[in-house]
Amino acid sequence: MRMFVFIILLLSVVMAGCAQSPKNGASPLQTADQNRQVKVNQTAPQKKQIQDPRAVSDRLEQIATSIPNVESANCVVFGNTAVVGINVPPGMDRAKVGTIKLSVAEALKKDPYGVDALVTADMDLAERLRNIRTNMRNGRPVHGLAEEMAAIIGRIVPQMPRDIQTPPQGNQPQHAAPNRPVNHP
Template identity: 35%
Template sequence: MKTFLLLTAFLLLSACQQGGNEQSLLEEKQNDPKFKYVSDSDPIEKKTMTREEAAEHLAGLAVQVPDVHDATAVVLGDYVAVGIDVDKDLDRSRVGVIKYSVAEALKNDPYGKQAAVFADADVVERLRGLGDKIAQGHPVDALTDELSQIVARYMPEGPVNEEPKSNNNQDSIPEEEQKNLDQVENEQSYSD
């Protein structure tokens, strides 16, 4: 038993000694003139905000984009949705440009990086309703479900981790021609 305790103590001391060597190596490298260590000159600090404060902040950023008359935002967990109110007479391509501009304005903000931007009047009203429910203190789980349904309705959905189909031209060849090709291939491989 004494041997076991002695061996354990020796291993612990050895492990601590190795950690100290790694620290001294790091300090030596930092003092080496061949290496230049710099800190991040433009760090983005994420201010601690409540969901409501973050939503107001994002809506304020969206309103600063030209041709956006009003904006509303909802922040629930990982979901961030921003609804913008634009002139109803604008054509679809112009609305797309405005939505893109809002998304660009939000992407540099820590809370708006992954925001979904909507310009549909129905969605904007639903987002306003969600914001009101949040302010009234409704359960977040139900609101998150509603927000995810809104986002899923308008965002394209596709396979996320699906393996790509093989790039095999045999899939595009008619079956009869494929049999002929297989036969020719077999004849060539056995005719050595």
């Protein structure tokens, strides 16, 4: 296997080194001009390093609640990433909720701390973010996060397949139907 990988690498190096000269009389200088690359400066806002997570959280919540139909927002900052949960009026159409979520994301994009923030309008996740935020502000960041992550994972995967225990074959209940072949039409 190593020999095969070595041969492939050797062939790719040889092929790269055997560059062809330009055809139909073009000089190498003309070909170089045609392959010139244009350098473009980055115009998107750059994400700033988060020094004070609480201040960034408050700022992003304020930006999110400034959008019409956003009743409240909860932001949790971990390291250099922010997750913003928004609450919208109950009974709102899904398409309208998606539009509001997009509006919040666009507003956060203009902020250097919110450029890479994650926005959710899911009621359950927004509530869990609020609980995490409350625990963090009460001085229990790890405990609060662990509780909420356990609840989220428990909701996503309520039963782990490896935790299912099958009864031994010899201990079948008396009322169980005998194994019969099934005839399929």
